[in-house]
Amino acid sequence: xxxxxxxxxxxxxxxxxxxxxxxxxxxxxxxxxxxxxxxxxxxxxxxxxxxxxxxxxxxxxxxxxxxxxxxxxxxxxxxxxxxxxxxxxxxxxxxxxxxxxxxxxxxxxxxxxxxxxxxxxxxxxxxxxxxxxxxxxxxxxxxxxxxxxxxxxxxxxxxxxxxxxxxxxxxxxxxxxxxxxxxxxxxxxxxxxxxxxxxxxxxxxxxxxxxxxxxxxxxxxxxxxxxxxxxxxxxxxxxxxxxxxxxxxxxxxxxxxxxxxxxxxxxxxxxxxxxxxxxxxxxxxxxxxxxxxxxxxxxxxxxxxxxxxxxxxxxxxxxxxxxxxxxxxxxxxxxxxxxxxxxxxxxxxxxxxxxxxxxxxxxxxxxxxxxxxxxxxxxxxxxxxxxxxxxxxxxxxxxxxxxxxxxxxxxxxxxxxxxxxxxxxxxxxxxxxxxxxxxxxxxxxxxxxxxxxxxxxxxxxxxxxxxxxxxxxxxxxxxxxxxxxxxxxxxxxxxxxxxxxxxxxxxxxxxxxxxxxxxxxxxxxxxxxxxxxxxxxxxxxxxxxxxxxxxxxxxxxxxxxxxxxxxxxxxxxxxxxxxxxxxxxxxxxxxxxxxxxxxxxxxxxxxxxxxxxxxxxxxxxxxx
Numbered sequence: 001x002x003x004x005x006x007x008x009x010x011x012x013x014x015x016x017x018x019x020x021x022x023x024x025x026x027x028x029x030x031x032x033x034x035x036x037x038x039x040x041x042x043x044x045x046x047x048x049x050x051x052x053x054x055x056x057x058x059x060x061x062x063x064x065x066x067x068x069x070x071x072x073x074x075x076x077x078x079x080x081x082x083x084x085x086x087x088x089x090x091x092x093x094x095x096x097x098x099x100x101x102x103x104x105x106x107x108x109x110x111x112x113x114x115x116x117x118x119x120x121x122x123x124x125x126x127x128x129x130x131x132x133x134x135x136x137x138x139x140x141x142x143x144x145x146x147x148x149x150x151x152x153x154x155x156x157x158x159x160x161x162x163x164x165x166x167x168x169x170x171x172x173x174x175x176x177x178x179x180x181x182x183x184x185x186x187x188x189x190x191x192x193x194x195x196x197x198x199x200x201x202x203x204x205x206x207x208x209x210x211x212x213x214x215x216x217x218x219x220x221x222x223x224x225x226x227x228x229x230x231x232x233x234x235x236x237x238x239x240x241x242x243x244x245x246x247x248x249x250x251x252x253x254x255x256x257x258x259x260x261x262x263x264x265x266x267x268x269x270x271x272x273x274x275x276x277x278x279x280x281x282x283x284x285x286x287x288x289x290x291x292x293x294x295x296x297x298x299x300x301x302x303x304x305x306x307x308x309x310x311x312x313x314x315x316x317x318x319x320x321x322x323x324x325x326x327x328x329x330x331x332x333x334x335x336x337x338x339x340x341x342x343x344x345x346x347x348x349x350x351x352x353x354x355x356x357x358x359x360x361x362x363x364x365x366x367x368x369x370x371x372x373x374x375x376x377x378x379x380x381x382x383x384x385x386x387x388x389x390x391x392x393x394x395x396x397x398x399x400x401x402x403x404x405x406x407x408x409x410x411x412x413x414x415x416x417x418x419x420x421x422x423x424x425x426x427x428x429x430x431x432x433x434x435x436x437x438x439x440x441x442x443x444x445x446x447x448x449x450x451x452x453x454x455x456x457x458x459x460x461x462x463x464x465x466x467x468x469x470x471x472x473x474x475x476x477x478x479x480x481x482x483x484x485x486x487x488x489x490x491x492x493x494x495x496x497x498x499x500x501x502x503x504x505x506x507x508x509x510x511x512x513x514x515x516x517x518x519x520x521x522x523x524x525x526x527x528x529x530x531x532x533x534x535x536x537x538x539x540x541x542x543x544x545x546x547x548x549x550x551x552x553x554x555x556x557x558x559x560x561x562x563x564x565x566x567x568x569x570x571x572x573x574x575x576x577x578x579x580x581x582x583x584x585x586x587x588x589x590x591x592x593x594x595x596x597x598x599x600x601x602x603x604x605x606x607x608x609x610x611x612x613x614x615x616x617x618x619x620x621x622x623x624x
Contacts, residue, residue, distance in 0.1 A: 282337030
């Protein structure tokens with residue numbers, strides 16, 4: 001029952017409060033006031049007196065302005081300064097004013113019929129605007145020059161920072177600036193596809209999303225940073241309603257109602273996104289941004305939408321994460337678009353394989369470098385080589401043993417981060433889906449549960465606290481048992497919601513299907529090199545059951561195409577046990593050493609975090 005129980009413990013450690021920081025710029029004459037404030041979050045209240053810094057609007061080199069662009073939401077135990085510098089979002093405020101002026105000028109000149117949806121406008125200032133979204137009824141009007149009344153930093157996320165602009169015409173916009181942590185090509189592809197995917201969700205699927213007004217994909221535009229300028233929507237995050245560890249109320253099922261307040265809206269979004277089938281696998285783009293000439297899907301009757309979108313290279317995270325060492329022409333070979341669904345699995349493994357080879361070569365050329373562990377990389381190389389070999393036969397895509405198999409392998413749009421943190425609920429109850437970054441078109445059978453609901457630990461389907469075996473457990477073990485039950489319960493509710501909305505797709509959660517795609521899912525969700533051990537664990541298990549899967553014609557080969565010797569299996573047991581122990585001994589392993597800023601400050605003040613001679617922090621175990 002408690003096999004690899006450390007997974008559950010790690011999940012418990014990962015549950016933490018949500019915290020948003022904000023800062024504001026307020027023009028005062030020729031100056032700007034920069035305000036930094038802490039905002040209220042879902043779980044507890046945090047308050048702080050705002051700090052005000054004055055900076056001249058005409059002097060973009062004023063050092064006082066830098067604080068507005070610096071990352072402040074958390075700190076890292078190691079390499080804190082470098083990690084924060086990678087997340088600095090400096091851009092030109094003067095250039096932003098030019099973008100806004102141009103946007104309102106375009107709006108004045110527009111003449112669009114009610115049933116017309118013009119193609120995106122590719123502007124001379126190297127930005128792209130969406131004419132149907134910038135009509136005066138949406139962004140208002142301005143008689144003279146645009147004036148920003150207040151500018152606030154309202155969120156610092158994993159990949160980008162979000163600013164709110166309040167204009168003097170009572171309109172508010174959202175400005176999203178990505179962290180410059182990846183190659184320009186990666187950021188450009190991601191923005192192009194994200195805006196097109198949101199546009200598709202809005203116009204074709206009638207999903208409520210913030211309107212995109214304008215975007216730029218590189219530093220050549222007036223803002224001098226990639227950006228997306230969007231509609232501001234007043235509301236609260238759906239996360240405020242999420243209570244995953246709520247106790248069961250068996251008398252009237254109140255717990256299910258509370259949980260489904262979050263699960264059902266997200267399942268609705270997933271069902272709508274999956275309702276259209278496409279001609280290829282990859283990611284969506286506007287037609288002008290894509291080399292592919294084939295229609296994204298067939299049967300479109302609305303002339304304004306015909307050929308508006310095309311399918312191009314995937315922007316799924318795993319294909320781009322930490323791949324900057326690869327040459328663009330080599331990288332592009334693995335990005336699609338694809339016609340064969342299993343080619344996605346093979347190329348996801350292949351791109352990782354090639355990247356590891358490059359990293360090993362760099363390490364061999366610089367033997368004094370401590371950037372990676374050569375032994376771990378060589379083991380990881382073997383793992384991904386096995387996955388490349390397995391990929392073409394991982395499924396029998398025509399298997400009669402899998403109900404609705406053709407539907408499961410059709411290309412469907414998938415949001416990369418379905419999460420209550422990405423759903424905004426207005427005062428009137430309307431729900432907007434946010435953050436389409438890294439969305440991709442994949443077969444639904446390769447789908448995985450969203451992170452907020454996902455659970456791959458031991459399944460406890462009934463909470464039997466009266467059982468004699470339960471009473472033999474220690475109090476910590478009882479709490480762990482309850483935790484596993486609640487995670488199992490929540491996942492079951494998610495799968496039930498999928499069955500209600502998309503019954504033809506429910507077999508994606510059938511046990512044999514889950515088992516088969518488990519090494520692939522571990523591969524695409526991998527964040528650290530040592531997590532190759534999780535992939536191996538699934539590969540080894542498949543070796544033991546492959547014969548039965550082949551007998552039922554669920555897989556594409558009678559024999560398992562990769563093999564682990566008995567010695568390799570025994571060594572894997574030793575390695576993964578050591579890995580689990582290592583994770584349990586590392587503070588904040590689930591967040592890779594990142595700590596929310598107020599928690600970090602409290603730990604430092606309490607002398608629980610001690611700074612060493614290298615500037616890194618260590619947890620003082622003696623004081624804990």
